[in-house]
Amino acid sequence: MSKLPGIPNRLFQWYCDPLLVEQILGDLEEQFDEDSAALGVRKARWRFTWNVIRFFRPGIIRKFEGSRKLNYFGMFKHNLKIGWRNILRKKSTSTINIVGLSTAAAVCLLTVIFYRYETSFDHHHELSEHTYRVVQTTQRPDAELYWGTTAYPLAAALRSDFPDFEFVTQTAGPMQRLFGYKNSNSGKVLFEEGHVLFADEYYPQVFDFDWIAGDPATALNEPNAVIITEKVAQKSFGEHFDPSTAIGEVLLLNNKDQLIVKGIIENNRPNINLKANMIVSYEFFKKHNPYPTGNWSGNYQGTTFVVVNNLAQSSEIGRKINDWKKKYLNQDDDEIISYGLQPLPEIHTETKYGATPGGYQIAKSTLDVSLMVAFFILVIAIINFVNLVTANATIRAKEVGVRKALGGGKSIIIGQFVTENALLVGLSFILAIGIAYFSLNYLNDFLQIINLELSFQPSDIAIALAFCVLVILLTTVYPSFILSSFNPTKALYNREAGESKGVGLRKGLTFFQFTIVQVFVIAAIVVGMQLQYFNTKSLGFDSDKVVSIPIPYPEGMDVFMNELKTLNGVGEVSIGSGPPMAVENFALGTRFRLPHQGKNDGLGAEMKIVDSTYLELFHIPLVAGRNIRINKDRFDEFVVSKSLVTSLGWTPEEAIGERLTINEGEATIVGVIDDFHNHSLQNEKTPVVLLNWRAFQWRAMIKVSAFDNLIGIEEKWAQQYPEQIFSYSFVDDSIAKEYVIEQMIYTGFKFFSALVILIAALGIFGLISFLTLQKRKEIGIRRVLGASIAEILVLFNKQFSFLILLAFVTAVPLVWYAMNQWLDSFTYRINLSLWMFVAGGVITFILGSSVAVMKSYRAATLNPAESLKDE
Amino acid sequence: MSRTNYLGEFEELILTMVLVVGDEAYGNTIVKAIKGHQHREVNLSSVHITLYRLEEKGYLESSMGGATKERGGRKKRYFKITNTGKALLQEMKDARTSLWKLTPQLQFKTV
Numbered sequence: 001m002s003k004l005p006g007i008p009n010r011l012f013q014w015y016c017d018p019l020l021v022e023q024i025l026g027d028l029e030e031q032f033d034e035d036s037a038a039l040g041v042r043k044a045r046w047r048f049t050w051n052v053i054r055f056f057r058p059g060i061i062r063k064f065e066g067s068r069k070l071n072y073f074g075m076f077k078h079n080l081k082i083g084w085r086n087i088l089r090k091k092s093t094s095t096i097n098i099v100g101l102s103t104a105a106a107v108c109l110l111t112v113i114f115y116r117y118e119t120s121f122d123h124h125h126e127l128s129e130h131t132y133r134v135v136q137t138t139q140r141p142d143a144e145l146y147w148g149t150t151a152y153p154l155a156a157a158l159r160s161d162f163p164d165f166e167f168v169t170q171t172a173g174p175m176q177r178l179f180g181y182k183n184s185n186s187g188k189v190l191f192e193e194g195h196v197l198f199a200d201e202y203y204p205q206v207f208d209f210d211w212i213a214g215d216p217a218t219a220l221n222e223p224n225a226v227i228i229t230e231k232v233a234q235k236s237f238g239e240h241f242d243p244s245t246a247i248g249e250v251l252l253l254n255n256k257d258q259l260i261v262k263g264i265i266e267n268n269r270p271n272i273n274l275k276a277n278m279i280v281s282y283e284f285f286k287k288h289n290p291y292p293t294g295n296w297s298g299n300y301q302g303t304t305f306v307v308v309n310n311l312a313q314s315s316e317i318g319r320k321i322n323d324w325k326k327k328y329l330n331q332d333d334d335e336i337i338s339y340g341l342q343p344l345p346e347i348h349t350e351t352k353y354g355a356t357p358g359g360y361q362i363a364k365s366t367l368d369v370s371l372m373v374a375f376f377i378l379v380i381a382i383i384n385f386v387n388l389v390t391a392n393a394t395i396r397a398k399e400v401g402v403r404k405a406l407g408g409g410k411s412i413i414i415g416q417f418v419t420e421n422a423l424l425v426g427l428s429f430i431l432a433i434g435i436a437y438f439s440l441n442y443l444n445d446f447l448q449i450i451n452l453e454l455s456f457q458p459s460d461i462a463i464a465l466a467f468c469v470l471v472i473l474l475t476t477v478y479p480s481f482i483l484s485s486f487n488p489t490k491a492l493y494n495r496e497a498g499e500s501k502g503v504g505l506r507k508g509l510t511f512f513q514f515t516i517v518q519v520f521v522i523a524a525i526v527v528g529m530q531l532q533y534f535n536t537k538s539l540g541f542d543s544d545k546v547v548s549i550p551i552p553y554p555e556g557m558d559v560f561m562n563e564l565k566t567l568n569g570v571g572e573v574s575i576g577s578g579p580p581m582a583v584e585n586f587a588l589g590t591r592f593r594l595p596h597q598g599k600n601d602g603l604g605a606e607m608k609i610v611d612s613t614y615l616e617l618f619h620i621p622l623v624a625g626r627n628i629r630i631n632k633d634r635f636d637e638f639v640v641s642k643s644l645v646t647s648l649g650w651t652p653e654e655a656i657g658e659r660l661t662i663n664e665g666e667a668t669i670v671g672v673i674d675d676f677h678n679h680s681l682q683n684e685k686t687p688v689v690l691l692n693w694r695a696f697q698w699r700a701m702i703k704v705s706a707f708d709n710l711i712g713i714e715e716k717w718a719q720q721y722p723e724q725i726f727s728y729s730f731v732d733d734s735i736a737k738e739y740v741i742e743q744m745i746y747t748g749f750k751f752f753s754a755l756v757i758l759i760a761a762l763g764i765f766g767l768i769s770f771l772t773l774q775k776r777k778e779i780g781i782r783r784v785l786g787a788s789i790a791e792i793l794v795l796f797n798k799q800f801s802f803l804i805l806l807a808f809v810t811a812v813p814l815v816w817y818a819m820n821q822w823l824d825s826f827t828y829r830i831n832l833s834l835w836m837f838v839a840g841g842v843i844t845f846i847l848g849s850s851v852a853v854m855k856s857y858r859a860a861t862l863n864p865a866e867s868l869k870d871e
Numbered sequence: 872m873s874r875t876n877y878l879g880e881f882e883e884l885i886l887t888m889v890l891v892v893g894d895e896a897y898g899n900t901i902v903k904a905i906k907g908h909q910h911r912e913v914n915l916s917s918v919h920i921t922l923y924r925l926e927e928k929g930y931l932e933s934s935m936g937g938a939t940k941e942r943g944g945r946k947k948r949y950f951k952i953t954n955t956g957k958a959l960l961q962e963m964k965d966a967r968t969s970l971w972k973l974t975p976q977l978q979f980k981t982v
């Protein structure tokens with residue numbers, strides 16, 4: 001007798017209803033035996049297989065194991081329904097959970113988007129992993145200076161001496177330039193462009209742009225070539241220009257030099273460091289600036305990038321460059337200057353060497369802190385959730401008891417609560433995605449100053465989903481286990497069964513929550529005070545109502561100035577290199593020494609070109625000597641600051657008449673002034689040299705009495721510089737802009753602390769309303785026995801008050817440490833004082849307890865007859 | 872004849888065959904009987920399905936039994952017609968006969 005074929009046999013036994021296997025398989029085997037006797041084994045096997053296939057039909061196939069799994073689905077539907085009813089029934093709890101969780105998740109999501117944006121700068125270039133910025137360190141006797149820019153001739157020298165580099169590219173700027181375009185039919189277009197980058201022909205090969213027209217490999221080959229963005233093309237050639245004919249058009253730089261359009265690129269992505277709306281050939285820059293571009297000792301806004309083929313070699317190459325530099329640098333410079341390579345993707349977040357010209361940086365640590373802050377907000381919301389769910393456990397103890405009595409296993413009850421909570425969390429996250437999506441625009445507006453263009457990407461939904469799952473896990477696991485662990489007999493017998501469950505945890509979480517809240521509130525107060533200090537601290541000069549306007553070229557400057565003085569309402573007019581405080585990173589650095597000292601003995605100072613009205617205009621008092629008299633082509637008079645005099649060992653009076661040398665030349669000290677803040681308050685003030693030079697006279701500073709005076713000034717400007725575009729800024733505004741990051745941090749903290757207070761208050765509200773419900777009868781009995789309303793309020797609030805107080809005690813050292821660290825980054829800082837902490841604590845306490853009192857007052861004033869009447 | 876008592880052609884065949892085969896009625900013997908009496912090849916699976924269906928409808932009853940050395944020592948499920956089944960067959964037969972009587976063309980003129 002031959003055996004049944006294995007596979008069909010097993011297949012049959014797998015799919016067949018176990019109740020039928022015996023009889024059918026018996027019949028099949030009987031037939032198989034007969035067949036194999038009559039037709040041969042092979043044929044019998046085929047027939048058997050065929051029969052097995054034929055038996056695969058409804059009525060024979062086993063019921064889906066199914067019945068149990070299918071019931072799962074039923075349970076799931078049931079759980080969803082019960083969950084939904086619970087959400088609807090407990091409106092306040094559900095609202096608190098959803099509002100808290102969705103705002104927190106939205107904030108978290110936005111922060112992640114922000115973080116990703118800020119860490120994505122210049123990551124998109126194909127060569128970005130291989131590209132490095134050449135950075136410079138200068139060793140001075142008093143300090144080590146770090147530069148992201150280098151001397152202009154460096155790139156060409158590296159290119160010829162180091163074959164290891166795939167590309168070496170040099171840029172200058174971005175700078176501000178005036179452009180014109182003459183068109184036969186539409187006349188003339190004149191515009192000022194603030195982001196003109198000069199770059200050599202390798203630049204478009206290292207940095208990727210989206211090209212509309214032109215060839216990246218050859219676009220900048222000619223010395224008068226220019227690449228423009230779509231925006232500039234639209235400005236010059238009209239809204240609907242034709243890219244193919246735009247190539248080859250001529251733009252006039254400063255109304256005289258012809259530049260030929262060789263390429264058109266899409267508008268800049270927001271997340272690149274070197275913003276450039278026009279890229280002009282570096283050769284052009286070199287031709288017009290022969291001195292700086294040939295000077296190895298200077299450092300003027302030029303950035304050098306190199307592309308290294310083999311990443312492993314980058315550190316070795318850095319060493320080689322430092323051996324090689326003596327070939328070009330003079331001996332003095334060679335001793336103090338060293339070079340390094342900084343990876344391109346790190347430029348935006350690694351602050352040591354500074355931002356690229358015209359760019360900004362955000363330190364990695366700041367980004368990390370913001371991520372942490374957002375995370376804490378989410379944690380606070382999660383705590384609310386857990387607290388409210390476990391608190392509600394008591395009320396639901398009976399339900400759990402009934403379910404268990406009816407045979408619901410622990411896992412089924414856990415399943416129920418997980419589904420319920422997941423429903424809430426899921427709803428919150430859908431809301432959060434919506435909130436985040438619609439608030440992106442507001443956030444972009446708020447952070448406009450740093451040109452933020454955040455956008456929502458599909459991957460963000462994935463991030464939100466991952467968050468969501470994580471939050472579901474965090475929020476549901478513990479409460480579900482608490483709820484499912486009730487003993488049914490106890491739960492059904494005694495309605496207080498669940499009361500003690502999770503109380504310790506709830507207290508712990510509330511404590512933790514309020515620690516975070518108080519850290520935030522106190523931090524916001526400290527940041528606000530520091531900012532106020534910035535805004536109100538005496539700077540040593542007075543810049544109220546002073547307008548600063550750029551002088552395009554020296555010709556006609558004196559005429560312009562005299563014209564301005566004739567205007568009504570205009571006070572002092574001074575022309576010089578800039579206002580007393582260096583704004584927009586513009587400062588003329590120099591070094592000073594006694595005439596007999598060597599060049600490298602010089603100490604750092606800032607030089608300011610002024611005229612005889614400068615001190616009067618800015619109310620800077622002289623301590624000794626006199627003001628400078630008249631500006632000359634060779635300067636011969638210095639007015640110096642007190643700290644400079646002190647560093648040379650003189651008193652102000654002794655200094656008058658002494659000779660002093662700065663990098664630019666030698667002159668006599670004629671006056672000494674008090675120190676003033678020549679840098680924004682994050683930084684130390686430095687010695688200052690004011691001199692009577694007829695160079696760098698780039699700005700006119702004008703005292704006005706009213707905003708209307710600007711109209712007269714603009715008219716004079718138009719007469720004097722008809723080809724130029726008028727622009728102005730108030731010195732006060734420019735100074736305020738120096739604190740824009742601090743202002744941003746302050747606004748952020750205000751917002752975040754308001755948010756955490758809100759969420760935590762919601763949490764208290766939820767907990768108290770739960771407590772009042774639970775203690776309804778107790779309160780009634782107490783009232784009947786003569787307790788006053790105040791006593792009952794105390795009963796409710798003493799626990800929370802104690803927790804807030806405990807949290808305060810914990811928060812103080814934390815925030816004290818953190819804020820001291822932050823304040824240490826400023827040279828001029830406030831000192832932490834007790835009142836800031838107390839104020840933070842009191843604000844939190846008042847907000848927290850007023851919510852608690854408000855909620856419990858209703859319960860306390862309820863007529864005992866009402867609360868005791870049922871049952 | 873009401874709609875609930877309706878039997879398909881194949882069901883009627885199987886039900887009849889169970890009656891014909893008698894005590895030895897189970898899957899294989901019915902297949903063989905159909906082959907023997909009707910010269911018709913039917914698949915075992917259809918027979919089984921139909922048997923179960925008839926049993927569900929109450930026209931057949933079954934019992935396990937007769938473990939033999941053949942067929943891997945597995946038991947057979949024997950089917951036996953119930954009284955309802957018999958009555959139904961009878962009813963169907965009568966119904967058909969009465970219909971037959973109404974058909975004129977079947978009077979054989981040559982006889």
